[in-house]
Amino acid sequence: MRTLPPFPTLRAFLQWNAATGQLTALSDPVSVRHQMTAVHRAVLERGGPVLRFDHPLLDSGSRAQIPVVTNLFGTTERVAAGLGVAPEGLDDLGAFLAALRAPSPPEGMRDALSRWPMLKAAMATRPKLVNSAPVQQKVIEKVDLSTLPIQTHWPGDGGPLITWPVVLTRPHGSKPEVAARYNAGIYRAQVIGRDRIILRWLAHRGGAAHHRTWQQAGAAMPVAIVLGADPATVLSAALPLPETVSEIGFAGVFSGARPRLTPAKTVPLMVPADAEMVIEGWVDPAETAPEGPFGDHTGYYNAAEPFPVMTVSALTSRADPLYLSTYTGRPPDEPAIIGEVFNRLTLPVIRGQIPEIRDLWLPPAACSYRMAVIAIDKRYPGQARRVMMALWGMLPQFSYTKMIIVVDADIDPRNWDDVAWALATRMDPARDVMILERTPMDYLDFASPDAGLAGKIGIDATNKIGAETTRAWGEVMQTAPEDAAFAADLLARRQVVQ
Structure with missing residues (x-):
């Protein structure tokens, strides 16, 4: 179903955006505390390009060594492109995904042959396991998260917040190599120390469900936070899929290629081999900390609430990583723009039910x-x-x-x-x-x-x-078709309106 070239990495997607005039690099120093969000928001509200901040300033005042990319999904056109299609192809893609989820039996050989793209897409959902991965070119086990350009977005925020994290978990008792059991979710991740992160997942979300299985076993849960995944993986993690559908598998459908996974270095999980960075660690079965307050998609700050704490065991990355980020606030923001596209994608699925x-x-x-x-x-x-x-x-x-x-x-x-x-x-x-x-x-x-x-x-x-009703219902007034055609012809000939 793809009409655009494959984007197996964030970098490939950025190259396409640059080639189509949709990427702007900013060499000016911009602080990760509030300033970056203000610039991003102003550009997004104008339908502007992807932004790459080449010299982000940390809270310490020093320059971060990692550029920050924002506004990746700041237009519906770029969201569609991240799924491999032009905007006009979204309806067909939605119908294709609905058929892939609930296929009907083929009606003869010709119908079976016509479904080859669907079979090919289904095969693309099977991850490919690799031992050598760009995301592990650098491995740091004594992690200091303050060196990363993690933003504090709003004046009332409780601290730095990791955004666009693809959080990977699996249920207790599952095997690390069985990626179909994984959940990939976009959750708020608040940094509260050199190597400590609060993961805010609500009770109905897949990550929370997996955590309960580890709690019941009295064991710490392995977690991997993927930063700078390819666009299909990020969008799949944000898509409201049924609990039985693998987000990693759906990423393969969108990207048109089998996802490449590699074993994490310090936790029993498989992680995307071509991401920019991965934060590995463990979530304690009992420890929580107050998360927030943070400005959220409602346009208000939410109250602080206790959520599980992750202790970081390693940070792996490419040799020269990029940090993908966004902000969340009153619409329009990137999640709201993605929601518009997902509205079109899920309509065929909804109509199926x-x-x-x-x-x-x-x-x-x-x-x-x-x-x-x-x-x-x-x-x-x-x-x-x-x-x-x-x-x-x-x-x-x-x-x-x-x-x-x-x-x-x-x-x-x-x-x-x-x-x-x-x-x-x-x-x-x-x-x-x-x-x-x-x-x-x-x-x-x-x-x-x-x-x-x-x-x-x-x-x-x-x-x-x-x-x-017990009353006679009204009849809608409509212009007769022949009268509407007469009016249109008259106005066109007289050029009354253009």
Whole structure:
């Protein structure tokens, strides 16, 4: 499905961005404390290029020896490119991924042969194990994280925060070489000392589930934090995949090549061989520390809460590594832009489970997943409510969606004027609003009455049919097609409007 060249490494993707005029190197000294975020944010909000800060200043005032790359996914075009396609190819890629996850039996030899790209993609999910890896050209076991250009993003932040870390874990009792059992997640990682990091993973996330298995065994859990992975691996770790799907395997689907893994130096894990850096270490089964506060995607600072602590055992890297970073804040930010692309990618998957859905939009301004507008092909009474409940239960991320608006297929869910009209003319607050109480919610949502538990609202803004109403329903006014064609021809000939 790729229409772009392969990007097996972060460097390959940066070279492509440079060749297409989408990378700017900054030689000016820029502090990792607040200044870098301010520059990045200003460029992102203008739809600007990838930034490479060649002379980052550490908190000590000295220059870091490692350049910082930011704004890698600052446009939807670059997110699509990281997946190997142009923006117009996202819908086809989404359909392809949906078919790959739930293939139907072939209907004859011709159909079977037409599925060769799918078979090839499936083969690409099998990692290739290598013994010699660029990411281990340098190995440091007495680690001092203060030498890395780790940013402190906002004035109220509790300290330096590693962003875009691909955190690799596996469940207790699994074998290190079985990468299909791994979880790769993007979690907040706060530096609290020379060799200590707090990992903030919520209870429903894969890393937390793996940690519980090691806690039950009373054993420390091996962890690898991958910094500067290839774009497909970073995006796969951020994608809301089902728990049974390997993020590392999906990275192979996106990149079009088998992921290259190598044994870590000090922990029993396999790590991406071509990444820029890997922080290896162990998470204690019991030790926690207060994480935060940090500015988050809600646009507010979250409160400090206890999360597990990782003790670093080694830092491996390329001979001349790059440090990939980003900031998180009120949209727009890179996660919100990625969310727009993932919205298109996951729609075919969602329709595979809920086929009456015609379109779905997660407004980026609503922190991506906090609100959803769904257009459905409505056929029976109560269908809108069934769709709401199905979406809330489909993926863990949708359990955090606190407002769902369901509209008919004639409404564009991305057009707020359309949605407002549907709400004003097809919805009665006493009849068409469903309220749920004490359901799962992101701990970062301080609007919730209880941490981790909150209400949900579903609004049925569809035309009412059957038992849903006792009144005659209104008929939508539309211009007759022949009159619309006449008007268009007249205006074009007279050049009234362009």
